[in-house]
Amino acid sequence: MKRAATLSAADRRLIAAARAAIKCRYRDDWQEVGAALRTRSGKVFTGVNLDAYLGRMAVCAEAVALGRAVVDSGDAGIDTIVAVRHPPPTDKDRTIAVVSPCGACRELIFDYDRKARVIVPNGKSPKAVPIAELLPNKYTRGPER
Numbered sequence: 001m002k003r004a005a006t007l008s009a010a011d012r013r014l015i016a017a018a019r020a021a022i023k024c025r026y027r028d029d030w031q032e033v034g035a036a037l038r039t040r041s042g043k044v045f046t047g048v049n050l051d052a053y054l055g056r057m058a059v060c061a062e063a064v065a066l067g068r069a070v071v072d073s074g075d076a077g078i079d080t081i082v083a084v085r086h087p088p089p090t091d092k093d094r095t096i097a098v099v100s101p102c103g104a105c106r107e108l109i110f111d112y113d114r115k116a117r118v119i120v121p122n123g124k125s126p127k128a129v130p131i132a133e134l135l136p137n138k139y140t141r142g143p144e145r
């Protein structure tokens with residue numbers, strides 16, 4: 001069964017949770033992205049990105065949300081995940097819009113649930129796509145199986 005690209009009420013609540021997280025914890029140049037994931041058991045976990053003076057220490061919002069989920073629920077799988085970006089104070093557009101996961105997060109999401117749905121931008125109405133669609137020819141350490 002192919003899972004729907006159109007968003008459910010639960011998906012819209014997930015976007016709202018990501019927006020609420022970054023709205024609450026926004027810090028210009030430090031925390032700008034919020035994320036929310038729903039585990040396969042239906043629990044929702046949020047995160048915000050953690051920027052750092054040493055850039056390589058920065059952590060994406062999706063990874064923070066996943067870390068909270070793993071600590072609380074173990075490896076419960078990712079049903080659906082979304083990230084949103086808070087605009088800087090200088091932006092006239094105050095929309096906290098859905099953004100695509102970066103390449104590293106695509107790898108991470110796939111590693112924790114190869115069937116995860118990811119909510120991505122799609123004009124005015126975001127849609128959900130399978131993580132595998134966002135990561136063709138995923139890196140593997142050995143021969144492909």
Ligand SMILES: [Zn+2]
Binds near residue numbers: 060061101102103105
């Ligand atoms: Zn990322």
